[in-house]
Amino acid sequence: MRVFGSGMRALRVVLFLAFICINVGDVAAQTDDQDYAALTALTKDWKNLPQSWKGGDPCGGKWEGITCDNSRIITIKLSSAGVTGQLSGDLASLSELQILDLSYNTGLTGSLPPTIGKLTNLTSLILLGCGFSGTIPDSIGSLVKLGTLSLNSNKFTGPIPASIGNLAKVSWLDLADNKLSGPIPVSNGTTPGLDLLLHTKHFHFGKNQLSGTIPPSLFSSDMILIHVLFDNNKLTGSLPETLGLVQSLQTVRFDRNSLSGTLPDNLNNLTDVNELVLSKNSFTGDFPDLSGMNNLNSLDLSNNKFTATEVPTWLSSLQSLTTLTLEQTGIEGELPSDIFNIPQLETVILKNNQLNGTLTISGSYSRQLALIDLQSNKIEAVKVAPGYNSTLLLDGNPFCEGNSVNLAYCKSQQNLGSLYTTPVFCVASKCASGLTSSSNCKCGYPYTGIWTFRAPSFSAYGNPSYFGELQQSLLTSLVSYKLPVDSISMSDVAVDTFGNLNMRLAIFPAGLEFFNKTGVTSLGFVFSNQTYKPNKKFGPYIFIADSYPYADSSGRSSETSHNGVIIGAVVGCSVLLLLLLCAGGYAYHQKKRAEKAKLKATTLASWDSQHIGGDVPQLKGARFFSFEELQRCTNNFSEDNNIGAGGFGKVYKGILADKQIVAIKRCQEGSMQGSREFKNEIELLSRVHHKNLVKLMGFCYAQGEQMLVYEFIPNGTLMESLLGTSGIQLDWMRRLMVTLGAARGLQYLHELADPPIIHRDIKSTNILLDERLIAKVADFGLSKLFGDTEKGYVTTQVKGTMGYMDPEYYMTNQVTEKSDVFSFGVVMMEMVTARRPIQQGKYIVKEIRTKIDRTRGLYNLEDLIDPILLRSKTPLVGIEKFVDLALKCVEDAGVDRPTMGELVKEIETIVKMAGLNPSLESPSVSWTSEVGGDGRHPYSDESLYRHNSGSTPLTSADYK
Numbered sequence: 001m002r003v004f005g006s007g008m009r010a011l012r013v014v015l016f017l018a019f020i021c022i023n024v025g026d027v028a029a030q031t032d033d034q035d036y037a038a039l040t041a042l043t044k045d046w047k048n049l050p051q052s053w054k055g056g057d058p059c060g061g062k063w064e065g066i067t068c069d070n071s072r073i074i075t076i077k078l079s080s081a082g083v084t085g086q087l088s089g090d091l092a093s094l095s096e097l098q099i100l101d102l103s104y105n106t107g108l109t110g111s112l113p114p115t116i117g118k119l120t121n122l123t124s125l126i127l128l129g130c131g132f133s134g135t136i137p138d139s140i141g142s143l144v145k146l147g148t149l150s151l152n153s154n155k156f157t158g159p160i161p162a163s164i165g166n167l168a169k170v171s172w173l174d175l176a177d178n179k180l181s182g183p184i185p186v187s188n189g190t191t192p193g194l195d196l197l198l199h200t201k202h203f204h205f206g207k208n209q210l211s212g213t214i215p216p217s218l219f220s221s222d223m224i225l226i227h228v229l230f231d232n233n234k235l236t237g238s239l240p241e242t243l244g245l246v247q248s249l250q251t252v253r254f255d256r257n258s259l260s261g262t263l264p265d266n267l268n269n270l271t272d273v274n275e276l277v278l279s280k281n282s283f284t285g286d287f288p289d290l291s292g293m294n295n296l297n298s299l300d301l302s303n304n305k306f307t308a309t310e311v312p313t314w315l316s317s318l319q320s321l322t323t324l325t326l327e328q329t330g331i332e333g334e335l336p337s338d339i340f341n342i343p344q345l346e347t348v349i350l351k352n353n354q355l356n357g358t359l360t361i362s363g364s365y366s367r368q369l370a371l372i373d374l375q376s377n378k379i380e381a382v383k384v385a386p387g388y389n390s391t392l393l394l395d396g397n398p399f400c401e402g403n404s405v406n407l408a409y410c411k412s413q414q415n416l417g418s419l420y421t422t423p424v425f426c427v428a429s430k431c432a433s434g435l436t437s438s439s440n441c442k443c444g445y446p447y448t449g450i451w452t453f454r455a456p457s458f459s460a461y462g463n464p465s466y467f468g469e470l471q472q473s474l475l476t477s478l479v480s481y482k483l484p485v486d487s488i489s490m491s492d493v494a495v496d497t498f499g500n501l502n503m504r505l506a507i508f509p510a511g512l513e514f515f516n517k518t519g520v521t522s523l524g525f526v527f528s529n530q531t532y533k534p535n536k537k538f539g540p541y542i543f544i545a546d547s548y549p550y551a552d553s554s555g556r557s558s559e560t561s562h563n564g565v566i567i568g569a570v571v572g573c574s575v576l577l578l579l580l581l582c583a584g585g586y587a588y589h590q591k592k593r594a595e596k597a598k599l600k601a602t603t604l605a606s607w608d609s610q611h612i613g614g615d616v617p618q619l620k621g622a623r624f625f626s627f628e629e630l631q632r633c634t635n636n637f638s639e640d641n642n643i644g645a646g647g648f649g650k651v652y653k654g655i656l657a658d659k660q661i662v663a664i665k666r667c668q669e670g671s672m673q674g675s676r677e678f679k680n681e682i683e684l685l686s687r688v689h690h691k692n693l694v695k696l697m698g699f700c701y702a703q704g705e706q707m708l709v710y711e712f713i714p715n716g717t718l719m720e721s722l723l724g725t726s727g728i729q730l731d732w733m734r735r736l737m738v739t740l741g742a743a744r745g746l747q748y749l750h751e752l753a754d755p756p757i758i759h760r761d762i763k764s765t766n767i768l769l770d771e772r773l774i775a776k777v778a779d780f781g782l783s784k785l786f787g788d789t790e791k792g793y794v795t796t797q798v799k800g801t802m803g804y805m806d807p808e809y810y811m812t813n814q815v816t817e818k819s820d821v822f823s824f825g826v827v828m829m830e831m832v833t834a835r836r837p838i839q840q841g842k843y844i845v846k847e848i849r850t851k852i853d854r855t856r857g858l859y860n861l862e863d864l865i866d867p868i869l870l871r872s873k874t875p876l877v878g879i880e881k882f883v884d885l886a887l888k889c890v891e892d893a894g895v896d897r898p899t900m901g902e903l904v905k906e907i908e909t910i911v912k913m914a915g916l917n918p919s920l921e922s923p924s925v926s927w928t929s930e931v932g933g934d935g936r937h938p939y940s941d942e943s944l945y946r947h948n949s950g951s952t953p954l955t956s957a958d959y960k
């Protein structure tokens with residue numbers, strides 16, 4: 001007995017230890033019996049419940065999406081959880097519940113149980129994007145603490161319950177995108193109605209089948225509504241004058257109904273409205289006077305039956321207007337040209353009207369203009385300011401009849417395809433099946449869905465900056481919410497038939513390939529709860545997530561329940577095993593820590609000239625620099641010496657002891673390579689010597705730093721010279737010589753370096769100009785050896801630069817030397833146009849391809865050619881041939897592009913045509929007397945050369 005007793009004691013101690021070992025950090029709070037029973041009953045028939053819900057205690061056991069207060073369940077968040085089943089009346093017993101978010105579970109079906117009205121502590125009821133049907137129960141009106149009610153994008157039928165009028169605190173009311181029918185309920189003394197909702201900011205009722213008239217009592221001056229969306233319903237009658245009393249309004253949509261009658265005069269009082277969309281109704285009477293709506297960004301009155309009238313003069317005074325859509329509104333007469341001078345104007349759609357006379361787009365047109373659609377009017381003549389090169393559609397006007405049909409303005413509009421797609425700056429990875437490559441070229445399973453914007457205030461959808469900014473802002477927010485997000489991709493941006501802007505959104509996980517269930521439900525809540533708020537110009541949004549395949553359902557999860565481990569182990573009486581686990585876990589932890597420490601030590605190990613080990617790089621013509629030497633010569637890396645920054649760190653100018661000036665690339669923490677990669681790179685770079693390549697002087701690998709030391713190139717980048725920001729302007733002859741030099745540098749990398757090198761990031765900021773304006777190709781940081789693979793291409797992930805990227809490069813995952821040729825073709829186009837590859841949303845390659853007419857002088861490219869070239873006295877000898885060559889370089893298929901060797905030969909021919917000697921590389925000595933028989937220097941247009949040779953650093957040579 002005594003033995004047994006002490007054995008029991010020992011067992012108890014061991015069990016206790018085991019409990020401590022595994023359960024450290026778990027605060028065991030027990031769930032209230034009633035809540036536990038309710039939750040169990042509620043989820044009895046649900047499928048795909050989170051793994052963590054299978055055992056243990058909801059409040060104490062870390063059940064996903066559940067939070068408790070004093071053993072009562074107050075939050076259930078199961079957004080995007082893939083749960084299927086029905087919502088049973090047992091829900092009602094969770095009487096302390098405050099937040100219920102079941103959004104994006106399309107497998108949740110059936111009707112809402114009327115007992116839902118018992119959850120009187122609910123502040124948020126979010127069921128959007130599920131599969132619920134049936135009528136919305138009247139009892140919903142009992143949830144008087146609700147601030148957010150989102151029942152949108154389900155299949156609810158029947159009327160809007162009048163009882164919703166009792167939700168005195170509701171701010172966000174979204175019933176859109178259902179099959180609700182019947183009239184809009186308003187109070188009548190005995191029953192409540194929507195007119196009582198004096199704290200509501202959002203009336204979202206679009207995409208339903210609501211009918212009847214809009215009751216005038218629906219709106220009053222006591223309301224604080226900002227969004228009133230009744231679009232895409234079956235409403236009849238007129239727009240009530242009371243709408244004009246709601247001074248807080250910002251977005252108003254009644255489009256796509258059957259409304260009629262004249263518009264109320266007092267709409268004009270709504271001076272905060274940004275978007276007014278009343279299109280596709282049957283409004284009659286005079287065209288409304290909206291001259292007071294100074295904040296209007298978007299006005300759409302299309303497809304109504306207003307009395308014919310000339311374009312009202314006040315329209316041009318709406319200075320905030322970006323989008324004017326007056327298709328088929330009875331507008332007639334001559335279009336006043338000052339309409340195009342509204343400063344932010346992006347889109348004007350006036351098709352199917354009776355505009356006549358001359359269309360004038362004067363020189364002060366809005367530089368944001370992306371589209372003017374005047375199809376099917378009676379315009380006879382057109383005067384367009386030079387420089388206007390956005391879309392202008394005039395098909396169906398007398399102007400286009402007869403022999404002018406070939407004019408660009410007379411084509412009918414083509415389908416634009418996706419208006420935006422997140423650019424990929426790297427070589428898309430080949431992913432295992434089911435996984436997708438992110439914009440960072442990492443494989444993963446993204447959280448996806450359709451993001452819909454119901455009233456954006458802009459319309460130049462082709463301008464990538466709008467979506468780029470949105471993407472950045474969303475990513476920043478998600479990261480700030482501590483969600484494990486790697487990157488975001490947008491695609492399939494388009495306007496749908498309901499007048500909404502849609503896109504496909506993909507959010508990629510960081511670290512692992514999958515988001516875990518917590519990650520997914522948290523992401524879902526960010527959208528379903530509108531936690532993320534985009535810039536106001538995107539207006540109200542909804543996001544409908546696709547279902548997400550779970551990590552834990554595919555066996556990849558680390559989400560095994562702690563409780564499960566304990567129970568399993570105890571049942572098996574494997575107490576000893578537990579102890580071993582405990583000790584083993586500790587040892588494992590210690591080992592990891594030791595490994596980490598070792599790794600750190602290696603990274604920090606100094607690797608300078610004294611450190612002669614077997615692993616020292618074999619350098620040719622480059623040397624080691626000590627950290628102290630570089631520190632000294634850059635004034636301790638002072639900000640004054642910082643001359644630029646690139647993808648992997650800052651660039652400093654330094655003056656060595658022998659007075660030689662160098663440029664030092666200092667890798668920032670996080671972008672450092674392993675010592676092996678670094679060694680490979682410097683060995684490679686030190687072997688590369690050519691007069692058109694920036695020379696590597698040496699490197700430093702000490703004190704945990706990686707630095708590359710290059711010769712300093714004083715005249716900055718080619719892009720700076722082309723854009724006129726470097727004090728140097730290049731005439732045509734100099735551009736030819738710079739092109740030839742850069743091409744030769746690249747030819748050397750491809751054809752003479754051993755092993756051959758693909759640059760992978762050719763662009764005008766990677767071509768530097770020395771004191772004699774000789775081109776030097778810089779930044780082989782991204783270069784990799786051909787020799788890495790046998791097939792002549794490499795598939796390592798690498799970043800390129802938008803606008804220069806070979807389309808074949810990311811479609812096939814293969815980098816060849818022809819990818820460099822493509823980028824070089826883009827640089828040649830910059831030489832001709834002095835434009836950035838993508839400027840104001842326009843891609844230079846496309847611009848030239850569209851505009852080119854080989855039957856005309858200068859190939860009809862006057863509008864695109866750099867005005868400095870056109871003004872200069874230097875003849876543009878060979879520019880057409882130059883453009884032909886550039887276009888060959890950007891052929892879609894790599895095989896159709898020339899090699900760099902062929903390209904160099906062709907450029908040499910042009911250089912000879914221009915009377916220059918291709919064997920000389922410096923502009924100051926490269927002229928011959930063959931040209932300009934009067935003995936003039938062929939570069940005699942010296943006014944173009946404003947090189948200030950003072951002692952101040954000239955430019956921030958971008959070594960990246």
Ligand SMILES: *[C@@H]1O[C@H](CO)[C@@H](O)[C@H](O)[C@H]1NC(C)=O
Nearest residue numbers: 332333334354355356357358
């Ligand atoms: C243009 O239309 C207006 C209004 O219909 C009409 O008065 C005017 O005569 C027309 N002008 C021309 C040049 O046809």
